[in-house]
Amino acid sequence: MAVATLGAVVLDCPDPAALAGFYADVLGGTVVGQEDWVDLKLPGGQTVAFQAAPDFVPPRWPSPDHSQQFHLDLEVPDLDAAEKEVLALGARPLETEDRSRTFRVYADPAGHPFCLCAC
Incomplete structure (x- = not known):
């Protein structure tokens, strides 16, 4: 329970x-x-x-001195299409270079990390 x-x-x-x-x-x-x-x-x-x-001081990713504390994993059917949309909405890439992975890391406009994850 x-x-x-x-x-x-x-x-x-x-x-x-x-x-x-x-x-x-x-x-x-x-x-x-x-x-x-x-x-x-x-x-x-x-x-x-x-x-x-x-x-507010945004987290720095990745940084052990300024921990992200938590992040959101957002599932998407198409990483490339979703990336294009979140960048147009004001997100910024944090770790997107390795295109073979099933996730990419961004910061929202306030600096919180979030991941787009292939579903």
């Missing part, structure tokens, strides 16, 4: 509405809220939330 259920994954960031908009463009869903806390309600029922952190 579980003690709890997952309510949301929450990302600190300087601009919650902007980052929620980025992930809405990547994952779909509906952006709810404004200002210091914004939820992205995903089609499968999950929620990703974005919380204002005025002194």
Whole structure:
């Protein structure tokens, strides 16, 4: 028996509405809220939330001194097509050179690492 259920994954960031908009463009869903806390309600029922952190310092990937702490793995049917789309939305590549792997690493506009993973 579980003690709890997952309510949301929450990302600190300087601009919650902007980052929620980025992930809405990547994952779909509906952006709810404004200002210091914004939820992205995903089609499968999950929620990703974005919380204002005025002194936010993005993680550095890879760096043992500035740990990423966690990242999102986003499954996609076509890595090349998905890469093109997330870069157009404002992501930046962190580790994409090895095209033989089944994943590529990017940073969202606030600097959080995320992976596109072939499904």
